[in-house]
Amino acid sequence: MSEMDGSKRCSRCGRSLPRDAFAGNRSMKDGLQAYCRECAAEYYRQRQEAKGMSVRIRVPVPRGHKRCPDCGEVKPHSGWERNKSSSDGWASYCRECRAERNRISYFKRKYGLTPHELDDLKAQQMGVCCICLTAPAEHVDHCHETGRVRGVLCFSCNAGLGQFKDRPDAMRRAAAYLEGNSWKPILVAPGVYQLPS
Template identity: 80%
Template sequence: MNEEIEARCCSRCRQDLPRTAFASNKSMPDGLQAYCRECSAEYYRQRQEAKGKKVRAKVPVPPGHKRCPQCEDVKPHSGWERNKSSSDGWASYCRECRAERNRISYFKRKYGLTPAELDVMIAEQHGICCICLAAPAEHVDHCHETGRVRGVLCFSCNAALGQFKDRPDVMRRAATYLEGNAWKPTLVAPGVYQLPS
């Protein structure tokens, strides 16, 4: 008798089903689970719900597609990054959700900010840069010595602070220069300059 077409009775639903309807279990005499796959899934769901845990419903996924656990959308493989270490060769989350998760992780790791705290900072600034008061606030500015977050700036103002190396004295001279009070240091000795007061 061929074991592949031999029927077997499920201990739970008491139906005679083909052997392919049962998962393998090496500790059993015939090498199969006592419950069929459907009964095993239902039993697992009931046990998890009894513990107060939620079990997500099984969603049919067509070939060439994958379901994202965050947005719960079924998307084609073109919406996923490759991942050689995963069992199916694709990342766990779709491109959009993965980018959002990486963004949240970056702000938490680098600045200690959650998305809600960042949104509050931007709202306190009315959504505009603290320095130029014109461009939208999009870049977190922080002190490179202490790591303390100072505010949210536009790209240009944040880059300008970096170019001035966060030195207030240099920025004050730059402001004086822009206001038309141009001055030049006086050479008093080789390599020694005197700055006007």
Template identity: 75%
Template sequence: MRDGLQAYCRECSAEYYRQRQAAKGRTVREKIPVPRGSKRCPQCEEVKPHDQWEQNKSSSDGWASYCRSCRAERNRESYFRRKYGLTEAERDALRAETKGLCPICLAAPAVHVDHDHETGKVRGVLCFSCNAALGQFKDRPDVLRRAAEYLEGKVWKPILEAPGVYRLPS
């Protein structure tokens, strides 16, 4: 209008907008009142104070879209989907196969995804130490066998045949 005001109040305009969207088969999210210094998370649908949010200068209100806990959960899901092609349910199923224990040491909880570095194929879920050990041995079974024999007291001493050329005893 000429005086800078709308013809209808906010509530009437909002109701008219809802009706137009409903006629198009769309729904409009209900506006939930949030106290000053707080924000509502769209994932957990809880109103939380700003100290439970990350700052984001590029957003209109200066805070992240999701609270810290929901954001961490979304990032974790995205990481496993992107890196291993696994959903949370598939990872939980892998853990359930081993009753939650590492299948190598049978002592620690299995929480780390183990995969073949050549093919990228997921082999299972291991504890941190066993997963790191396989990585340190470069996923080579021959090296792991020699390590096991070393632990059992059968030390293999390589024989020098030429400078830089060693032969292992058979």
């Protein structure tokens, strides 16, 4: 086979291949690259690895599906969110991986916690809320003034602290009220009232 019958010889592997096996290159006399597409890809991969970088391996994907670079699974488009700014119209990561990446980013940005640090915090509390000691610890509690993380609480205890606006004096009065202690001023003598502590 020769260039007359619609084929070209690759200067890297030496095979004679059809012209569509070569990418275009206007600076070459015949308008095609010297290496076939396979050899060009292999050459690129070798150069990147020599620099210490890795090249993603192309995986054949059926029509209506996309491969997630995070989990490596090929999923139908129903497992992806739309993204008008991307070239194919779909998000870069599948719904599950995207949700996990967003969760990790949220805890890092809001509390300065990595997933490992959050797991360590829960393990120190033995996985339970450090206020009620019954419900699982799921919500990070922090000081709204300093931003310092105090612990991991259940939803109810975390919401309760928020309702009391992180005021220990109000929480002490609430505890005294629940324990049956008086919350109203008590008449001790005529005109003398004892205020609750």
